[in-house]
Amino acid sequence: MATSQKSSKAPEPRAPNPNAPKISKAFSAMKLLGFSPEVVKPVLKNLHELYDGNWELIEEDNYQTLADAILESFDDKKKSKAVMVKETHSLNSEDQLSSASENGNRNPNSNSNRNVEGSSGIQKKRHQKNELEEDKKLFHKIKDITKGTEKIKISLIDEIGIDLPKFGYIPQNTTYQDAYVPFTLARIADENCCIKCNGDCLSSRVPCACSRETGGEFAYTPQGLLKQHFLKSCISMYHEPQDHHFFHCQDCPLERVKNMWNPEPCKGHLVRKFIKECWRKCSCNIACGNRVVQRGISCKLQVYAMEGKGWGLRTLEYLPEGSFICEYAGEILTNNELFERNKQIRKNERHTYPVLLDADWGSEQVLKDEEALCLDATSFGNVGRFINHRCFDSNLIEIPVEVETPDHHYYHIAFFTTRNVEAYEELTWDYKIDFADEEHPIKAFKCQCGSSLCRDVRREEIGTKGREVGVKRRKSGTSNFTHRIQI
Numbered sequence: 001m002a003t004s005q006k007s008s009k010a011p012e013p014r015a016p017n018p019n020a021p022k023i024s025k026a027f028s029a030m031k032l033l034g035f036s037p038e039v040v041k042p043v044l045k046n047l048h049e050l051y052d053g054n055w056e057l058i059e060e061d062n063y064q065t066l067a068d069a070i071l072e073s074f075d076d077k078k079k080s081k082a083v084m085v086k087e088t089h090s091l092n093s094e095d096q097l098s099s100a101s102e103n104g105n106r107n108p109n110s111n112s113n114r115n116v117e118g119s120s121g122i123q124k125k126r127h128q129k130n131e132l133e134e135d136k137k138l139f140h141k142i143k144d145i146t147k148g149t150e151k152i153k154i155s156l157i158d159e160i161g162i163d164l165p166k167f168g169y170i171p172q173n174t175t176y177q178d179a180y181v182p183f184t185l186a187r188i189a190d191e192n193c194c195i196k197c198n199g200d201c202l203s204s205r206v207p208c209a210c211s212r213e214t215g216g217e218f219a220y221t222p223q224g225l226l227k228q229h230f231l232k233s234c235i236s237m238y239h240e241p242q243d244h245h246f247f248h249c250q251d252c253p254l255e256r257v258k259n260m261w262n263p264e265p266c267k268g269h270l271v272r273k274f275i276k277e278c279w280r281k282c283s284c285n286i287a288c289g290n291r292v293v294q295r296g297i298s299c300k301l302q303v304y305a306m307e308g309k310g311w312g313l314r315t316l317e318y319l320p321e322g323s324f325i326c327e328y329a330g331e332i333l334t335n336n337e338l339f340e341r342n343k344q345i346r347k348n349e350r351h352t353y354p355v356l357l358d359a360d361w362g363s364e365q366v367l368k369d370e371e372a373l374c375l376d377a378t379s380f381g382n383v384g385r386f387i388n389h390r391c392f393d394s395n396l397i398e399i400p401v402e403v404e405t406p407d408h409h410y411y412h413i414a415f416f417t418t419r420n421v422e423a424y425e426e427l428t429w430d431y432k433i434d435f436a437d438e439e440h441p442i443k444a445f446k447c448q449c450g451s452s453l454c455r456d457v458r459r460e461e462i463g464t465k466g467r468e469v470g471v472k473r474r475k476s477g478t479s480n481f482t483h484r485i486q487i
């Protein structure tokens with residue numbers, strides 16, 4: 001009776017499996033490799049679960065992951081069989097293993113090939129699995145914050161749970177509106193570039209005109225690092241600014257912005273050492289050793305969430321002293337545009353990103369507004385916007401670099417390592433903040449750089465050494481970041 005009741009009931013119609021086309025495609029791809037659907041099915045099911053239904057990972061590299069997982073399942077079978085063989089002390093284990101692999105229903109033609117590919121594939125698969133498990137511990141992970149705009153990918157990871165940065169990634173500086181940044185070849189005089197060079201300027205017997213800015217000697221080594229003596233002299237300029245020169249503008253754009261009707265005298269702008277790179281009017285090639293910054297980022301970097309400092313930047317590889325890291329890229333603004341922007345900034349805004357391009361401000365009697373420029377990476381910027389501040393002993397230094405324009409109203413800000421840096425070290429830069437400037441309308445952040453030479457003497461807990469150095473802070477000149485500008 002029960003049987004007849006059961007058979008009379010019409011079976012419930014099954015909802016179509018939305019993954020059916022994907023499953024069928026995976027089966028077809030595996031069939032070509034000689035794997036039967038019976039072998040593929042359990043492995044595919046496992047992978048689907050492991051990857052939380054992410055088909056992209058399964059389909060990646062023309063189903064390489066799936067093929068590797070199938071091979072791995074044979075491997076597991078082999079192992080368990082080998083254990084059995086060992087336990088029963090029977091047969092030669094080699095024979096037993098080869099017969100176990102045959103149970104895999106594999107195409108004999110593809111056998112040897114797949115075995116060779118399989119072991120590296122299995123490792124890749126294991127690595128992917130480990131990565132996936134690691135990823136589950138993260139709050140955020142972005143594979144490439146540059147969205148493919150840089151030569152290499154730059155990942156972002158968050159192990160502590162903070163808000164993701166909101167900005168548009170731009171690999172190069174971009175004019176916002178009024179800034180006058182003419183990239184015209186006509187402005188580059190023939191004698192200021194190398195129209196007769198060929199190949200790599202660094203290998204020519206007599207350094208070409210492009211080395212004039214750095215005293216007739218190129219700033220870079222053939223390995224693409226900054227020469228030690230050039231680097232040391234740049235570091236010394238920042239460490240002992242009182243021993244170096246300051247430009248004092250007659251009509252300081254900064255003071256003008258602070259008080260248009262009654263500007264105060266210029267506080268001074270440090271005279272900086274420039275690097276001049278070969279550019280388009282030069283006849284050397286793009287691989288020329290005097291074209292480091294313009295070739296872009298080449299080291300492995302990662303943005304990561306940090307306690308107390310928001311996001312930070314670290315290197316994933318060892319970097320020798322004098323390595324180029326990245327530029328500080330952002331929107332090119334005039335001083336007035338920056339002033340207008342700053343008026344909009346909410347009082348509790350935590351991170352500010354404008355940097356003055358003031359290296360040339362004292363060289364002319366009156367700099368027009370459209371020539372007094374800064375870079376703002378708040379809304380649009382590159383990875384440089386994530387570099388945190390460290391007082392005095394930071395492992396990066398910013399150096400002005402002339403590429404497209406001979407005048408120094410506009411230039412690039414490039415970061416280089418001040419010493420050898422180990423993999424996974426945070427990359428830091430000294431913003432030259434005067435933490436004691438109580439009158440400043442925008443309060444400086446509470447410095448958490450951790451340096452024994454920290455200048456932020458306002459902190460409650462501070463070592464004696466920090467205090468001693470704190471009093472040595474710079475009295476004149478402007479800092480890198482404009483949140484130290486009184487506006």
Ligand SMILES: C[S@@+](CC[C@H](N)C(=O)[O-])C[C@H]1O[C@@H](n2cnc3c(N)ncnc32)[C@H](O)[C@@H]1O
Pocket residue numbers: 165308309310311312350351352353384385386387388389390445446447448449
């Ligand atoms: C150029 S951004 C650096 C990236 C920033 N941490 C982020 O999350 O986007 C500068 C801001 O980072 C924070 N910061 C940088 N260095 C710091 C430090 N040593 N201590 C505390 N906060 C720091 C401050 O809020 C500062 O305004």
